[in-house]
Amino acid sequence: MEWSGRLRRPLRDARHLLPRAGRHGLRRVWQAWDKFRWGARVVGFWPAVAGGVRLARLRLGRRERAHVRLRSGASISFDVASQLPPALVMFRTLIDPEFPLLSEIAEPDWLVVDVGAAIGQFSVFAAGLPVAEVHAFEPSGANISSLRRNLADNRLGDRVHVHQVALSDRVGEQAFVTQGNSYLSRLDRPVPGAWSSELVAVRTLTDEVARLGLPRISVLKINVAGYEPEVLSGAAALLARGAASILVLLIGERSIPWYERCGEWGYRFFFYSPDQRVLHELEDLALSTLERPPWPARHVIGIHVDALATLDLAAAGISLRAADDRGAFGGQRASTR
Numbered sequence: 001m002e003w004s005g006r007l008r009r010p011l012r013d014a015r016h017l018l019p020r021a022g023r024h025g026l027r028r029v030w031q032a033w034d035k036f037r038w039g040a041r042v043v044g045f046w047p048a049v050a051g052g053v054r055l056a057r058l059r060l061g062r063r064e065r066a067h068v069r070l071r072s073g074a075s076i077s078f079d080v081a082s083q084l085p086p087a088l089v090m091f092r093t094l095i096d097p098e099f100p101l102l103s104e105i106a107e108p109d110w111l112v113v114d115v116g117a118a119i120g121q122f123s124v125f126a127a128g129l130p131v132a133e134v135h136a137f138e139p140s141g142a143n144i145s146s147l148r149r150n151l152a153d154n155r156l157g158d159r160v161h162v163h164q165v166a167l168s169d170r171v172g173e174q175a176f177v178t179q180g181n182s183y184l185s186r187l188d189r190p191v192p193g194a195w196s197s198e199l200v201a202v203r204t205l206t207d208e209v210a211r212l213g214l215p216r217i218s219v220l221k222i223n224v225a226g227y228e229p230e231v232l233s234g235a236a237a238l239l240a241r242g243a244a245s246i247l248v249l250l251i252g253e254r255s256i257p258w259y260e261r262c263g264e265w266g267y268r269f270f271f272y273s274p275d276q277r278v279l280h281e282l283e284d285l286a287l288s289t290l291e292r293p294p295w296p297a298r299h300v301i302g303i304h305v306d307a308l309a310t311l312d313l314a315a316a317g318i319s320l321r322a323a324d325d326r327g328a329f330g331g332q333r334a335s336t337r
Contacts, residue, residue, distance in 0.1 A: 038296035039091040041275075043071075051090030058089060067153075068092060074124050075153050078146055082178075083119050094125055097295050098248050100274040102219065104316040106130055110218035113137070113244075115167050115205065115231055119146040120160075122221055127156040134159060135212065139166035139176045139187075139200040165201045167208065167224075169233035176200045187227060204234030209243070221248040223299070232258040240265050247302035251290050259285045259300070267302040270320075271295065279313070281322045 040048040058066055058080060067077035068085075071093045078084060087095060102125075110131035114123045117136035126134045138144055144164050151157045166176060166187055174187050175197040187202070209217065217238075222228050228250055238244060239262055247267065249255060259269060269282045271293040279301075280294050290300060303311070313320060 034296065035087055036090075039087060039095050041296075042095045043091045043093060048091060051092065055086055055089045058084070070094075072125075072128065074128060076119065076121060076124065076150055077153065078119050079142065082142065083146055085119070085121065088121065094121065095296075096299060097272040097274050097297055098299055098301055099125060101272045101279075101301070101318070102126070102246075103129060104318060105311055105313070107218070108132065111135075111214060111216070112219045113205075113209075113214075113217050113221070115220070115222040116224035117147055117162075118143050120150040122223075123147065123160050124150055124154055124156060126219070127151070127159040128154075131218070133161065135161045135163065135214070137163045137165055137167055137208070139164060139198075140178060141198055142178065161212075163208070165203050165208070167205050167234060168202050168227070168230045169204060170202060171204060171207065172202050173199050174202050187230075205231060206235055206237045209238055217244040219246045219248065220244040221299075223248075223250040226250075226252055226254065228252055228255045229258055232262075236261075239267075242266050242304045242306055245304055245307035248299050249302065250298060251300050253287050256285055256287065256290075259302070262302055266305045268305065268308065270301045270303065271297055272301060277318050279318060279320045281320065283322060 036048060036052065039051070043051070061080075063080050065077060066080050066084075066089075067075050068089050069075050069092065070088070076085070076088060106129040108130050110129070112123075112126040112131055112134045114126065114134060114136045117123050117138040118140075120136065123134050123136040136147060138147060141164070144162065147162060148157075151160050151162070166174065168174075168187060176187060176199075177197040205220075220235075222231050224231055229252075232239070232249075232255065235244075242265065247262070249259075259267075263269070263285070269285065270279045271282065272279055273295040275295065278294075282289060282300070
């Protein structure tokens with residue numbers, strides 16, 4: 001939709017003319033529009049429109065809890081007031097590009113770790129793959145309750161180990177402050193309009209992996225509302241030895257130094273285009289590059305060189321391409337490294 005890009009630019013340039021509340025409102029409108037376009041590319045325009053109507057009805061209704069039946073057959077239930085997942089309700093599928101990638105390359109001996117499991121979207125997906133087991137880490141008691149319910153509803157309780165603990169770069173206990181949108185709560189900041197707080201155990205991922213006796217991690221997903229650098233710091237010893245094969249990390253400016261450090265430890269970073277079935281390598285980890293993926297993405301994918309050497313991407317029909325000399329994503333240089 002080229003016209004939307006032409007419309008966006010003058011509005012973006014005019015943001016400074018608006019009051020702060022107006023700028024925030026405009027940003028939310030564009031974020032919602034981007035999410036709609038993104039989902040429409042995955043499921044089609046009219047199913048996305050129907051999903052928008054379904055989401056509006058749910059928000060305007062008086063239901064305390066609801067559930068959505070995904071196209072995969074899985075079911076996710078949630079508290080409407082605090083745990084509503086808008087994209088999941090609208091599109092009835094997980095639209096992030098890492099999901100089709102992992103579906104194509106999953107192995108029966110994989111061990112998956114989900115940090116910031118929330119109500120279980122990623123854990124339910126991962127446990128539905130041909131993998132050995134999943135470990136889900138989530139500090140919020142309310143989220144844990146929905147997570148366990150979703151695992152039980154999908155008959156996955158025996159494949160997912162749930163740990164009510166916050167992962168960070170320190171060990172102890174700390175108040176975990178929650179608010180209306182439980183997905184935005186985290187350890188390191190007070191939350192305006194907070195609903196409540198609970199005292200949670202705080203540990204490092206390195207210590208937890210040792211405590212659980214996990215030999216290595218096949219997929220490590222971290223999405224903790226901007227607290228990713230602290231989680232990565234607590235996993236530094238593990239990552240330095242390449243003990244996590246594939247990383248799925250929420251993109252954030254504060255995390256860029258950690259991406260660079262992981263690069264020194266043997267990780268290469270990619271975006272995945274599911275329509276082209278191409279892994280695009282990032283040779284530049286600047287924020288401007290991370291914000292311009294070839295396919296809409298909230299996460300960047302890191303793969304350790306040792307794991308990359310053993311992944312049979314060709315058998316899955318996936319090609320790997322490095323960034324071209326201009327730093328743009330393209331197919332000028334193919335790589336099978």
